[in-house]
Amino acid sequence: xxxxxxxxxxxIYKVFYEGTPDEKIALNQLNLQLNAGDFVTVIGSNGAxxxxxxxxxxxxxxxDHGHVxxxxxxxxxMPEHKRAKRIGRVFQNPLAGTAPTMTIEENLxxxxxxxKPRTLQFGVTKKRRDFFREQLEILHLGLEDxxxxxxxxxSGGERQALSLLMxxxxxxxILLLDEHxxxxxxxxxxxxxxxxxxxxxxxxxxxxMVTHNMQxxxxxxxxxxxxxxxxxxxxxxxxxxxxxxxxxxxxEFQRIRGEALSSxxxxxx
Amino acid sequence: xxxxxFGSVEVGVxxxxxxxxxxxxxxxxxxxxLTVDGSFVTGGATAAVLIVSGVSPVLATAAGLGAGFLAGxxxxxxxxxxxxxxxxxxxxxxxxxxxxxxxxMDKPNIPLLAEETLMTQITSWWQGLGIDSLxxxxxxxxxxxxxxxxxxxxxxxxxxLTFVIKKLVDLFLKTEIGLSxxxxxxxxxxxxxxxxxxxWLKVLGLGIANALVALSGALVAQYNGxxxxxxxxxxxxxxxxxxxxxxxxxxxxxxxRATLAVLIGAILYRLIVTLALRVExxxxxxxxxxxxxxxxxxxxxxxxxxKQKAKSRKxxxxxxxxxxxxxxxxxxxxxxxxx
Ligand SMILES: Nc1ncnc2c1ncn2[C@@H]1O[C@H](COP(=O)(O)OP(=O)(O)O)[C@@H](O)[C@H]1O
Ligand SMILES: [Mg+2]
Numbered sequence: 003x004x005x006x007x008x009x010x011x012x013x014i015y016k017v018f019y020e021g022t023p024d025e026k027i028a029l030n031q032l033n034l035q036l037n038a039g040d041f042v043t044v045i046g047s048n049g050a051x052x053x054x055x056x057x058x059x060x061x062x063x064x065x066d067h068g069h070v071x072x073x074x075x076x077x078x079x080m081p082e083h084k085r086a087k088r089i090g091r092v093f094q095n096p097l098a099g100t101a102p103t104m105t106i107e108e109n110l111x112x113x114x115x116x117x118k119p120r121t122l123q124f125g126v127t128k129k130r131r132d133f134f135r136e137q138l139e140i141l142h143l144g145l146e147d148x149x150x151x152x153x154x155x156x157s158g159g160e161r162q163a164l165s166l167l168m169x170x171x172x173x174x175x176i177l178l179l180d181e182h183x184x185x186x187x188x189x190x191x192x193x194x195x196x197x198x199x200x201x202x203x204x205x206x207x208x209x210x211m212v213t214h215n216m217q218x219x220x221x222x223x224x225x226x227x228x229x230x231x232x233x234x235x236x237x238x239x240x241x242x243x244x245x246x247x248x249x250x251x252x253x254e255f256q257r258i259r260g261e262a263l264s265s266x267x268x269x270x271x
Numbered sequence: 272x273x274x275x276x277f278g279s280v281e282v283g284v285x286x287x288x289x290x291x292x293x294x295x296x297x298x299x300x301x302x303x304x305l306t307v308d309g310s311f312v313t314g315g316a317t318a319a320v321l322i323v324s325g326v327s328p329v330l331a332t333a334a335g336l337g338a339g340f341l342a343g344x345x346x347x348x349x350x351x352x353x354x355x356x357x358x359x360x361x362x363x364x365x366x367x368x369x370x371x372x373x374x375x376m377d378k379p380n381i382p383l384l385a386e387e388t389l390m391t392q393i394t395s396w397w398q399g400l401g402i403d404s405l406x407x408x409x410x411x412x413x414x415x416x417x418x419x420x421x422x423x424x425x426x427x428x429x430x431x432l433t434f435v436i437k438k439l440v441d442l443f444l445k446t447e448i449g450l451s452x453x454x455x456x457x458x459x460x461x462x463x464x465x466x467x468x469x470x471w472l473k474v475l476g477l478g479i480a481n482a483l484v485a486l487s488g489a490l491v492a493q494y495n496g497x498x499x500x501x502x503x504x505x506x507x508x509x510x511x512x513x514x515x516x517x518x519x520x521x522x523x524x525x526x527x528r529a530t531l532a533v534l535i536g537a538i539l540y541r542l543i544v545t546l547a548l549r550v551e552x553x554x555x556x557x558x559x560x561x562x563x564x565x566x567x568x569x570x571x572x573x574x575x576x577x578k579q580k581a582k583s584r585k586x587x588x589x590x591x592x593x594x595x596x597x598x599x600x601x602x603x604x605x606x607x608x609x610x
Contacts, residue, residue: 060464086466099464101457104450111447112454116465120447168465 007074008208009036009059009176014068016054016232028054029065030232036176041202041209043219045251046229052212055229056180059210061085073175087117090174090207092165092182099165102154106145106164109153110134113168137171140204141197159190163197170201177202179211183218191215198222216248230259274420279545281426283538285490286509287433290517290537291440291530292483293510296343298529299444300476301456302350305361307484307510309368310342311503314485315492316372319381322493328389332489338375339485340478342368347474372500379500388493390425397424425494436483437530443479444526452476453526484510505559512562513537515569540565 016029028051036042046052057063059070061082069078077085093099100109111125111134126134131149138146141163145156153161162182170177179198183191195218202209213219219226226243228236228251235258238246289311296304314335321331342364349360373379397403403422420426443449454462455472463469484506492498517536523529540562547553547561 083463083466083468086464089464091464098458099461101454101461103457104453108450108453112450112462112467113465115447115451115467120451120467122443122446122448124445125447125450126445 006038007035008038008040008072009034009210010069010071011035011055011059012069012071014055014058014065014070016051016058016063016065020066027232029058032068032233034227034234036208036210038208039206040225041207041223042211042225042227043223044210044212044227044229045214045216045219050229051232052229053180054232056091056178056210056212059176060089060091060178088175089178090116090169090172090176091178092162092169092180094181094184096158096162096165096185099168100153100161103152105150105152106138106156107131107134107149109164110137110168110171114172116172116174137167140201141167157190159186159193162186162190162194166194166197166201170205170207173205173207175208177207177209179209181212181214184214195222216251220246220248220251228255230255235259275545275549276542277420277426279541280538281420281429282491282494283541284426284429284433284534285494286487286541287513287534287537288436288490289484289487289506290510290513290533291436292480292487293507294514294530294533295440295480295483296477297511297514298523299453299456300473300480302357302473302477303361304343304346304477304480305358305507306342306346306364306368306477306481307361307507308503308505309365309372310339310481310484311488311491311506312372312498312500313338313342313368313375314488315498315502316375316381316500317485318489319383319492319498320375320377322383322386322388323381328387328392328493332389332486332493335489336482336486339488340482342485343477343479343481344474346481347470347477350477351470351473369500376498376500381498382496383493383498384496388496389490390493393424393428394422397422397427400424402427429490433534436486437534440483440530441527448472448475505562508559508562508566509540512566512569513540515566516540516543519569519573 011032011034014029014032016027018024018026018028030051032051032055034055044052044055054063058065061070061077061080061084064079069076071077072085072088091099101112104112107126107130111130114130114134115125134149135146138149143160143163145160145164153164156164162185166182182198183194186194198211199222201207209223211219211222213222220243224240224243226238226246227234236251236254289307293304293307296302296307316335317338318328318331318335321334322328326334346360346364349355349363350357353360355363403424406423444453451462451465451467452472452475454467455469455476459469462472488503491502495502513536514533515536516539517532517534518529520539521528521532521535523532543565544558544561548555548558553561
């Protein structure tokens with residue numbers, strides 16, 4: 003698997019509110035390739051188009067031009083729920099990844115069906131429950147003993163950990179993480195970061211992770227890209243990334259864009 | 272009095288099936304579906320027309336259920352494919368169904384009193400069992416001889432049917448499809464990211480919800496002995512009233528409990544209306560108004576109670592804090608006096 007081209011984005015162009023005074027080019031002729039096993043971290047200022055990029059890969063929105071090719075299949079016009087058979091996603095908002103009125107095991111059962119057609123079988127069976135329990139142990143949060151608890155009762159950190167597990171335990175071809183630690187307090191964010199690292203390694207997932215935290219972007223993954231104004235303005239491969247520091251990244255950004263860091267840019271640290 | 276109350280429980284059990292449908296759309300799918308007012312009649316109309324033309328009542332009732340399923344699916348398609356908002360999709364279907372129901376019946380009212388219906392079949396089968404005379408003896412012996420309902424058969428059979436349907440709904444909501452249906456109402460974006468076709472699920476869910484509503488309509492038409500084009504007016508509010516009253520009394524912690532709450536809510540609703548109509552100055556025509564008031568009460572009162580609770584909790588806390596700081600002040604004073 004290692005080395006095969008898993009995701010290919012060709013000349014992706016997306017504009018919002020086209021032809022109005024609010025027109026906004028979110029992605030501008032963006033190209034990106036992910037090989038199997040890649041773990042790419044994505045940084046960039048607010049409004050750079052990072053979330054739009056994730057949404058275009060997942061099929062939540064469609065590009066105006068350009069192709070999304072996953073595992074050799076052109077998926078540019080395939081609806082989100084069909085692509086989801088190959089894609090796992092965790093959102094920034096811990097409330098977004100789970101169903102609050104349903105129990106932990108029911109949520110896992112929903113996620114379990116990502117790769118299989120849904121039938122009139124029971125979603126939670128004895129066998130699956132054992133499997134879910136085993137998977138939850140990876141999180142070390144004791145959730146395996148609370149299978150029948152409603153997810154709405156969990157803390158933000160617990161919900162995000164569960165979302166991460168739900169997105170990954172069925173081994174998607176591609177894992178998309180969009181600032182999935184940004185809404186958490188520092189301790190919880192560290193926990194989720196650590197779990198992310200462990201889970202990506204354990205399941206050997208090809209991953210694209212957006213983060214606001216430069217240090218996190220440097221600590222995780224084998225490649226790094228920096229986005230601005232809908233384009234990738236800087237890329238570091240495995241060797242280059244190892245030599246990078248937060249200071250170097252900031253000066254790189256300044257050099258390329260030739261702008262002093264606004265207060266917004268400072269958020270990047 | 273007893274006869275009137277018994278009658279309302281009997282009717283409540285039949286309407287409970289409709290309320291289960293409303294529960295599915297309103298609570299499970301989070302879709303306030305107004306199709307109900309039309310699909311209830313569609314069920315009654317379809318069954319009535321078929322019964323009059325000689326089809327067996329069981330088949331006719333099943334056909335009514337099927338017609339309701341189609342109506343619900345149409346609402347779902349208007350919403351998901353036509354991108355029309357939920358309330359408007361329901362209203363459009365409701366209005367369209369009014370004409371469709373008239374077409375099905377070919378006139379505003381079809382009497383069934385002279386026909387063989389599910390109800391007449393149940394009654395004659397039941398009389399063969401001799402349970403009614405048993406109950407009569409029982410009630411007479413405890414001095415309730417005046418309060419004997421004509422038959423227990425319809426009540427008994429409808430109660431069993433309603434419970435079977437409740438159980439089926441409970442089980443269905445635990446299947447893989449059922450789970451994803453619940454998740455659509457809970458977090459649509461999330462189920463889609465787990466490869467569920469949420470459009471199709473909404474269509475299916477609304478189809479099932481309106482199938483139950485139409486089944487209830489088909490049974491009510493046979494129970495009342497006629498199908499009328501106006502018999503669905505306000506049905507959605509009655510369904511909502513049942514769901515809300517049931518939740519207030521029984522709660523909705525689990526699915527099994529929530530569906531039980533709907534059944535009990537539907538019966539309680541009928542009892543409340545029956546009792547309200549006994550008040551001197553109220554007339555039958557006031558029923559819709561009473562229903563609306565019940566729903567408003569059921570919606571507003573729990574909120575007021577919560578608010579009151581929160582208020583008194585805050586007050587208590589403030590008092591505790593006040594007391595604590597007062598104590599603190601005393602301690603400082605005491606410490607000073609020690610000096
Ligand atoms: N659904 C949308 N409708 C309109 N504009 C959007 C939408 N999504 C994103 N945008 C705009 O596109 C630009 C890029 O947004 P986004 O991808 O969310 O940036 P990032 O995630 O990098 O902060 C922003 O200017 C944003 O306002
Ligand atoms: Mg974003």
